[in-house]
Each structure stands twice: as C-alpha cells, then as structure tokens.
Amino acid sequence: MVDIIAPEIDAGALTPLFVVAAGALIVLLLDLFIPPGRRSFLGYFALGTTLVALATCVPLWNNGRLAFSDMVRVDNFAIFFAIVTLGATALSILLAIDYIQLADINLGEYHPLVLFTAVGMLLLVFANDLVLFFIGLEILSIGLYILAGFIRGNRRSEEAAIKYFLLGSFSFGFLVYGTSLIYGASGTTNFTALATALGDDQVRTSPLMLVGLALVLVGFGFKLALAPFHSWTPDVYSGAPTSVTAFMSVGTKVATFAALLRLVLTGVPTLRENWAPALWALAVVTMIVGNVAAVTQRNIKRMLAYSSIGQAGYILVAVVASDSPRRDTSADAVQSVLFYLLAYTFMNIGAFAVVIALARVGRERLDLTTDYVGVARRHPFLAGALAFFMLSLGGIPPTAGFIAKLTVFRAAVAADYWHLALVGVITSVIALAFYLRVIVLMYSRADEEIDDLPRSVPAPLAVVLAVCVLMTLQMGILPAFSLDWAQQALFVVSR
Amino acid sequence: MAPLSYYFILSAVLFTIGTIGVLIRKNPLIMFMSIELMLNAANLSFASFARARNLLSGQVIAFFVIAVAAAEVVVGLAIIVSIFRSRQSVDVDDVSMLKG
Numbered sequence: 041m042v043d044i045i046a047p048e049i050d051a052g053a054l055t056p057l058f059v060v061a062a063g064a065l066i067v068l069l070l071d072l073f074i075p076p077g078r079r080s081f082l083g084y085f086a087l088g089t090t091l092v093a094l095a096t097c098v099p100l101w102n103n104g105r106l107a108f109s110d111m112v113r114v115d116n117f118a119i120f121f122a123i124v125t126l127g128a129t130a131l132s133i134l135l136a137i138d139y140i141q142l143a144d145i146n147l148g149e150y151h152p153l154v155l156f157t158a159v160g161m162l163l164l165v166f167a168n169d170l171v172l173f174f175i176g177l178e179i180l181s182i183g184l185y186i187l188a189g190f191i192r193g194n195r196r197s198e199e200a201a202i203k204y205f206l207l208g209s210f211s212f213g214f215l216v217y218g219t220s221l222i223y224g225a226s227g228t229t230n231f232t233a234l235a236t237a238l239g240d241d242q243v244r245t246s247p248l249m250l251v252g253l254a255l256v257l258v259g260f261g262f263k264l265a266l267a268p269f270h271s272w273t274p275d276v277y278s279g280a281p282t283s284v285t286a287f288m289s290v291g292t293k294v295a296t297f298a299a300l301l302r303l304v305l306t307g308v309p310t311l312r313e314n315w316a317p318a319l320w321a322l323a324v325v326t327m328i329v330g331n332v333a334a335v336t337q338r339n340i341k342r343m344l345a346y347s348s349i350g351q352a353g354y355i356l357v358a359v360v361a362s363d364s365p366r367r368d369t370s371a372d373a374v375q376s377v378l379f380y381l382l383a384y385t386f387m388n389i390g391a392f393a394v395v396i397a398l399a400r401v402g403r404e405r406l407d408l409t410t411d412y413v414g415v416a417r418r419h420p421f422l423a424g425a426l427a428f429f430m431l432s433l434g435g436i437p438p439t440a441g442f443i444a445k446l447t448v449f450r451a452a453v454a455a456d457y458w459h460l461a462l463v464g465v466i467t468s469v470i471a472l473a474f475y476l477r478v479i480v481l482m483y484s485r486a487d488e489e490i491d492d493l494p495r496s497v498p499a500p501l502a503v504v505l506a507v508c509v510l511m512t513l514q515m516g517i518l519p520a521f522s523l524d525w526a527q528q529a530l531f532v533v534s535r
Numbered sequence: 536m537a538p539l540s541y542y543f544i545l546s547a548v549l550f551t552i553g554t555i556g557v558l559i560r561k562n563p564l565i566m567f568m569s570i571e572l573m574l575n576a577a578n579l580s581f582a583s584f585a586r587a588r589n590l591l592s593g594q595v596i597a598f599f600v601i602a603v604a605a606a607e608v609v610v611g612l613a614i615i616v617s618i619f620r621s622r623q624s625v626d627v628d629d630v631s632m633l634k635g
Contacts, residue, residue: 171596178603185610193621201614206566209607210557213573216600217550220577223593224543224584 053107053114055096056122057162060129063089064155071148079146083137083500086151090130090158097123106168110230113168113302120378120529121165121298124385125291129158131389131504132287138498139283139396145190153190154287157183161295168306170219170229170256173299174212177263180295181208184288188280200279207272211262218255225249231307238310250314256303257318263296266322266356267329270349274337277345282404285341286392289348294381297355301377305362305370316363323360324463326353331467334474339406340395343474347433348388350471355380357460358448364455371530373455376447378526383440383515387432390508394426397497397505405493412478414486418493425505427479432512434475435468440515447523542583549576561626563615567608574604 051058067082067089074081097119104115133154140146160180167173185208189201223229225248226237238244261269277285304315330350337343358380361373398405398415405411416423432439445468452461497505515522549572556569578597585593 171599175599175603178607182606182610185614189614189617192617195621198614198618198621202563202618205611205614206557206563206570209567209570209611210573212603212607213550213553213557213570213577216574216577217580220546220580220584220593220596223581223596224587227584227588227590229592229596 047109050105050107053100053105053112054162054166055100056093056126057159057166059093059096060089060126060155060162061159063092064152064159067155068148068152071152074148076146079148080137080141082148082151083133086155087130087133089155090126090133094123094126094130097126106232110232111169111172112166113231113306114166116529117302118166118298120526121294121381122162124294124382125158125161125165128287128290128294128385128389129154129161131385131393131507132283132291134500134504135286135389135393135396136283137500139281139399142399142401143191143281145192145281147190150187150190153183153187157187157287157291161291164295164299167299167302168231170222170231170303170307173303174215174219177215177296177299178212180292181212181263184208184284184292187284187288188276190281190284196279197281198279200276203272203279204276207262211259211269214255214262215259218252218257218259221248221252221255223252225252231302234307235309238308244310249311253308253311253315254318257315257322260296260300261322264293264300264352264356265349266352267326267349270326270329273349274333274342274345277348278339278341278406282341282392282396282399285344286389286396289344289392290385290388293348293352293355294385297359297377297381301359301362301374304359305374309363312363316360319356319360320457320460323353323356323460326350326356327463327467328353331471335470337474338408340408340412340478341406343408343478344388344391344395347471347474350467351380351384351388351433353467354445354448354464355384357452357457357464360460361448361451361455361457366455369451369454372447373451374530375523375526376444376451378529379447379515379519379523380444382522382526383432383444383512386508386511386515387429387439387441390505390512391426391429391433393501393504393508394422394429397422397501398493400494408478408481412481413484414482415493416483417486422497422505423482425509427482428509428512430475430478432516434472436472438513438516440512440519443516443519539583539587542579546576546580546583549573549579563618567611567615571604571608574600 067086100114100119106113140150157180160176163176167176185201185205188204189197191197225246226234226243228234228237265273330346330353334343334346355377358373358377362370364370432441435441435445449461449464553569553572557566560566578600581593581597
C-alpha cells in the first residue's frame with residue numbers, strides 16, 4: 041500500500057486569478073436579478089473585480105514562489121504580465137459598457153465571458169508547465185470564440201466566430217500533439233524539469249523533442265497571429281464586435297508572449313540553436329507581411345489587424361534577441377519585450393477606443409476613405425487622440441511606440457541580429473504610409489459636411505482615452521519609470 | 536501485446552489524417568471532426584509514452600485534453616448551429632463575406 045501524500049496547496053499564489061473567476065461567477069448570477077435597463081451596473085461590477093485583482097497582485101510583487109507542485113510560477117515576471125493583462129481587461133470592460141448598448145448586444149453574458157477570458161490569460165502568465173499552459177490558452181480561446189460571434193444574427197460576427205474557432209482549435213491540435221512529443225522525449229511537461237532533462241545530450245538531440253518543439257511553436261504562431269499563420273486575423277478582427285477586437289488584440293498577445301518567453305527562456309534555453317532561427321524567420325516574414333498588407337486596407341479594423349501583426353513581428357525580434365548567450369544582452373532583450381507589450385497595450389486599445397467613440401447606433405465608421413475624411417473638424421479631440429495613437433504605433437517620438445521600437449532594435453543590434461533590426465526599420469518606414477494616411481484623411485476637408493457623427497463621448501470611453509493618451513505620452517517622454525519596472529520583473533527569467 | 540512503437544506510429548498517422556482533413560474538407564463539421572482526431576492522436580501518444588516510460592502523468596494529461604476538447608465541442612457546435620440558422624448552409628465557402 042502506497043501512502044498518498046496530498047500535495048500542498050498554496051492558494052495565495054493565485055489570488056488574482058481566483059478573484060477574477062469569482063467575480064465572473066457573481067456577475068453571471070447578478071444578471072438574473074438586474075433589470076435589463078440597468079445592465080451597465082454589471083460592467084462596473086466586472087471593472088471593480090479586475091481592480092480588486094490588480095490590488096491582490098501588489099503583495100505578490102517581490103514575493104515569488106513556485107506553487108501547486110511547481111505547476112505555477114509566481115515571480116515578478118508573471119506579476120508584471122498579470123498586471124498588464126488585468127489593466128487591458130479593465131480598459132476593455134470600460135470600452136464595452138456603452139458600445140454593447142450601441143451594438144444591441146447588452147446581454148448579461150458579455151462581461152462574465154470577458155472575465156473568464158482574463159482567467160485564461162492569467163493562467164497562461166502563471167503557467168510553469170505545458171499542460172497548464174494549454175489549458176489556460178483554451179480557457180482564453182473558448183471565451184473569445186463566443187465573444188467574437190457575440191452579435192447573434194450578424195453574418196460578419198458569425199463568420200468571425202467560425203473562422204476563429206476552426207483555426208484556433210486547429211492550432212490547439214498542433215500544440216497538444218507537440219506537447220505529447222516533448223513529453224515523450226523528456227518524460228516531463230514542466231518547464232523547470234524540462235530544462236534539467238535537456239541537460240542530457242540524448243534528449244537534446246532527439247528528433248521527438250525537436251519535432252515537438254516545432255509543433256508547439258506552430259501553435260504559438262497561430263495564437264500570436266505571426267505570418268504565415270495569420271490568415272484568420274483580419275477576418276476575425278473585422279467581424280468581431282469592436283470592443284472584443286480591442287480586448288483580444290491586446291490581451292491574447294500580452295499573455296501568449298509571456299508564455300512564449302517563459303517556454304524559450306526557462307524551458308528550452310539549451311535548444312536555442314533550434315528555436316532562435318525558426319523565430320528569426322517568423323519575425324522577418326511577420327514584419328514584412330503585416331506592414332505591407334496593411335497599406336492596401338480600406339477598413340480601419342482590418343488595417344489595425346494587419347498593424348497588430350506587424351507589431352507582433354517587432355516584439356518577436358526582441359524575443360529572438362533574448363537568445364543571446366551574454367546575460368545582460370539577453371536581459372535587455374526581455375526587458376524590451378516587456379516594455380513594448382506595455383506600450384502596445386495602451387496605444388492599441390486607445391486606437392480602438394476612438395473607433396468605438398465614432399460609432400453610432402446601427403452604424404460604425406469603419407471605412408477609411410469615406411468615414412474618416414474631415415472628422416477632425418467635428419471632433420478635434422478624438423481626431424487628435426487617434427492621430428497620436430497612429431504616430432505611436434508608427435514609432436514617432438515623443439510617444440511610447442518610439443521608445444519601444446528603439447529599445448527592441450537596440451537589443452537586436454546588441455545581440456548581433458542587426459539584419460533583423462534593419463528589416464524592422466525598413467518595415468517601420470513602410471508602416472508610416474498607412475498610419476499617416478489615417479491622419480491625413482482626418483485632417484483633410486470633407487466634400488460634404490458629415491452630420492451623423494455622435495455628439496459627445498460617453499464618460500467611460502473618455503476615461504479610457506485619457507488613460508491611454510497619458511500613458512502613451514508618459515512612456516514616450518519619461519520611459520525610465522516603465523523601463524525600471526520592466527527591469528525589476530526580470531530577475532528570475534535571466535539565465 | 537503489440538509493441539509500443541505501433542501505438543506511436545498509429546498516433547502519428549491519426550494526427551496526419553486529422554491535419555489533412557482540416558486542410559482539404561469544406562464542411563465545418565467534418566473539419567471539426569478532423570480536429571478531434573488530432574486531439575485524440577495526442578491522447579494516444581500521451582498514454583503510450585506514459586506506458587513506455589512507466590509514468591502516470593501522461594494518462595492524467597490525456598484526461599485534461601479530453602475535458603478541454605469537450606468544452607470546445609460545446610462552443611463549436613453552438614457556433615455551427617447559429618450559422619446554419621441564419622444561412623441554411625454551413626459550407627465554409629459560403630461563409631466568406633469577410634475577404635482575407
């Protein structure tokens with residue numbers, strides 16, 4: 041008879057996750073008791089939940105530990121990403137409060153689904169095991185499949201849902217099968233144990249291990265919308281409700297990049313001759329495809345979709361640079377990933393916030409060539425904000441996007457990947473074409489006066505815009521604060 | 536008992552059939568079945584690697600995959616049904632308003 045020893049459960053390590061999950065369940069229940077006319081209360085409750093979860097992150101800072109039989113790793117790196125994903129969730133909830141009334145999708149399930157998706161993102165961020173990682177990814181994805189198709193009866197939204205669903209589960213198949221091969225080669229799925237097992241030459245050179253890692257990277261490629269696995273992105277981003285697009289373009293990327301860094305730096309650092317060239321190629325293709333395809337887009341949501349593909353390429357450059365054997369170079373590269381994702385969160389959510397602010401009941405202003413001409417005359421502040429976010433996404437000083445690109449390219453050059461930095465600079469110049477085009481259109485004179493613009497900006501949306509503009513500006517003018525914060529989040533990651 | 540390598544080969548074959556199925560078929564239901572085939576190939580591979588290495592964890596992981604796949608089925612079928620309601624067809628070629 042073998043004695044079964046119950047594993048020690050350190051639930052405190054995952055407080056933010058539990059808070060969000062409990063909040064989601066409570067919102068789901070509250071929906072039963074709240075009359076339909078007062079549903080926006082649910083949104084504010086969900087927002088409160090994410091703020092409480094943010095507060096519970098604070099005591100975990102500098103208080104890192106492994107928990108749940110090493111399945112979960114709570115360290116400053118994880119907490120940094122937990123704070124960014126929760127911040128993105130809070131901003132997305134604020135974005136949605138008025139938008140879902142406008143789009144007539146103000147159902148009680150919206151906010152719980154957003155919170156459940158946030159639970160999946162947090163699980164990804166804290167995961168120290170491939171199994172927990174793919175469970176987190178599925179919790180996140182299942183929530184987003186539903187949210188993408190949330191406008192029932194709307195064909196575009198349904199199409200977005202089915203495309204996202206089919207390609208998402210396809211990539212999940214690759215991820216799980218790849219995990220099973222890695223398990224077969226090394227006998228473990230735990231990142232820490234994997235690193236130990238890879239000390240053995242036989243494991244390191246085993247074809248099972250390499251094929252498994254390749255399949256897992258394909259799965260990552262789909263989820264991060266890296267070219268050539270990006271084909272679903274523009275359709276899903278443009279068909280989904282705009283508030284959902286904002287949420288998934290930011291939240292998914294932040295959480296999945298966290299997991300990718302965790303995998304390559306703590307799980308398989310010794311295989312860097314294998315993953316670094318693969319990610320190198322993905323980064324080059326992604327930067328080129330994303331930025332070139334965005335130039336021809338007429339729909340602003342499709343343009344922002346391609347732009348987000350291009351941005352993922354730049355972040356990937358820094359991930360590649362983190363393979364440097366020199367410790368401080370590698371740490372600088374990881375720091376630039378963190379800073380870039382933080383900047384990307386604010387500038388991308390901000391851009392979508394303006395698109396939402398210009399929407400009216402039954403009609404969103406999405407067509408760049410007609411809907412955005414002359415907007416600046418009626419809404420100087422909204423146009424100014426969108427122009428500012430476009431400059432930031434394009435990497436023009438004094439914005440967060442400029443500092444982010446600068447740190448990424450500097451890290452790439454320091455790690456002897458100057459050709460990646462070169463491709464990055466060239467594609468950034470191409471990218472200016474479509475970012476600046478939006479600004480030019482907004483400030484050009486309209487042939488006829490547009491009169492169906494909304495008169496005012498609802499308060500929650502104004503808060504989101506203010507936060508995003510201030511943060512983008514602050515990170516652009518005084519980046520030291522955010523860079524220091526990212527620096528402190530590194531200590532466990534660096535080898 | 537068949538040698539363990541047969542199981543690995545079978546799981547690789549199942550995974551390949553699943554992948555090809557998703558790529559060439561046009562009906563979302565069949566594509567979805569192919570995806571399930573890929574996941575079950577992974578389950579078989581987890582279970583047989585667990586057996587080969589005399590570990591239990593692989594079998595437990597297979598249970599996790601089954602649970603996740605079940606949740607996916609629920610959402611996936613709901614999406615397919617709602618598409619069928621509004622179009623009376625589920626062929627992926629008909630679902631192409633958004634060009635990409």
